[in-house]
Amino acid sequence: MSFLELVTNRYSVRKYDARPVPDEALARILEAARLAPSACNNQPWRFFVVTNAETRAALFPHERQAWISAAPVVLVACSYPEKAWTRAYDGKMHADVDLAIAMEHIVLAATEEGLGTCWICAFDPTVFRQVLNLPPDMEPVAATPIGFSLDPPRPKNRKSLEEIVTYLP
Numbered sequence: 001m002s003f004l005e006l007v008t009n010r011y012s013v014r015k016y017d018a019r020p021v022p023d024e025a026l027a028r029i030l031e032a033a034r035l036a037p038s039a040c041n042n043q044p045w046r047f048f049v050v051t052n053a054e055t056r057a058a059l060f061p062h063e064r065q066a067w068i069s070a071a072p073v074v075l076v077a078c079s080y081p082e083k084a085w086t087r088a089y090d091g092k093m094h095a096d097v098d099l100a101i102a103m104e105h106i107v108l109a110a111t112e113e114g115l116g117t118c119w120i121c122a123f124d125p126t127v128f129r130q131v132l133n134l135p136p137d138m139e140p141v142a143a144t145p146i147g148f149s150l151d152p153p154r155p156k157n158r159k160s161l162e163e164i165v166t167y168l169p
């Protein structure tokens with residue numbers, strides 16, 4: 001699969017089979033996260049792999065998000081904001097940028113393994129902190145279910161290149 005095919009094949013999966021994620025596939029997905037670039041190579045992250053069904057459900061207590069905890073794995077990507085690079089010019093801290101790159105590595109690696117994912121930021125950080133027993137210096141940034149898809153792919157709805165690209169002379 002070419003990179004462009006991989007990117008085209010990825011879509012948000014919102015219905016999962018209970019079939020477990022093979023350990024080797026999960027290991028390759030986590031390796032893809034480990035290899036992600038980060039500002040100043042600070043790697044200000046920790047990834048939680050949640051397979052226990054009760055813990056998955058506790059992360060997403062609302063019925064409307066039960067489809068997330070139905071996946072056999074929920075991965076939660078957390079940052080250490082104080083360990084992330086901060087730009088001197090304006091003080092912008094880059095933990096979210098670093099985490100987004102690592103998370104997309106995870107999502108694309110899972111796609112290559114034939115597994116579905118869905119970026120999730122609509123979670124209650126207080127609940128995540130409590131369920132995962134996060135230390136105060138750690139911030140949950142994003143989560144994704146990982147599992148075999150029962151959700152058929154759909155056409156992508158995206159802006160055209162003309163709408164999003166500016167070529168400067």
Ligand SMILES: Cc1cc2nc3c(=O)[nH]c(=O)nc-3n(C[C@H](O)[C@H](O)[C@H](O)COP(=O)(O)O)c2cc1C
Nearest residue numbers: 010011012013014118119120121122123142156157
């Ligand atoms: C930062 C971010 C946060 C997102 N949070 C959620 C979420 O909480 N729940 C959800 O169902 N989808 C979430 N999504 C998925 C987007 O809705 C989805 O990527 C977008 O509609 C494009 O569809 P596609 O992923 O199928 O190409 C999120 C995506 C991103 C990049």
